[in-house]
Amino acid sequence: MARKLLLPLAASAALAAVSTLGDFVWARWIPEHRAVFGLVHGALLGGAIGLALGLARGRAVAGLMGGAAIVLGAALGFYALRPFLGYSAMFVLWMALWLAFGLLGGRWLGSRHSTSEALTRGTVAAVGSGLAFYLVSGIWRDFDPRTIDYAYHFGCWTLAFLPAFLALLLERPARAT
Numbered sequence: 001m002a003r004k005l006l007l008p009l010a011a012s013a014a015l016a017a018v019s020t021l022g023d024f025v026w027a028r029w030i031p032e033h034r035a036v037f038g039l040v041h042g043a044l045l046g047g048a049i050g051l052a053l054g055l056a057r058g059r060a061v062a063g064l065m066g067g068a069a070i071v072l073g074a075a076l077g078f079y080a081l082r083p084f085l086g087y088s089a090m091f092v093l094w095m096a097l098w099l100a101f102g103l104l105g106g107r108w109l110g111s112r113h114s115t116s117e118a119l120t121r122g123t124v125a126a127v128g129s130g131l132a133f134y135l136v137s138g139i140w141r142d143f144d145p146r147t148i149d150y151a152y153h154f155g156c157w158t159l160a161f162l163p164a165f166l167a168l169l170l171e172r173p174a175r176a177t
Helices: 002-029 035-056 061-084 089-107 117-138 150-169
Strands: none
Touching: 002 035, 002 150, 035 061, 035 089, 035 150, 061 089, 089 117, 089 150, 117 150
């Protein structure tokens, strides 16, 4: 079982590194929030998530492209919903994007999962990762570039991604016939 956990843990850590790098870039070089920066950030992050799923399915480029499209769509949704929901829109879209990643990893990248199983995995990823994301969302309060603890951010991001990658990458043992 420990070997089966290696892929979701590695994917979570890799995405945590990408996200922590994003936090660093936002803190050091982006003086104010602009939608174009959020869209680029989203596309890059989504591409990394899709790449992780694609590598697991032997379709890295398709995963990269699909993931970038999914998170770019979620980022656009965030900017559309933000005037109505404020930053709570981030939680709504965080969960919605994992449903799409359930389909990407479970159906569109050639996995053997049924559409129902892919959506179920996406739902588990959305709920688990949504709750974890909510638990760590305080990392952006009082965001002061001079005092950011990047190791802490990395740990928070790993925790936020882990439930999703567990749901999407762990496979049930094959049944003996």
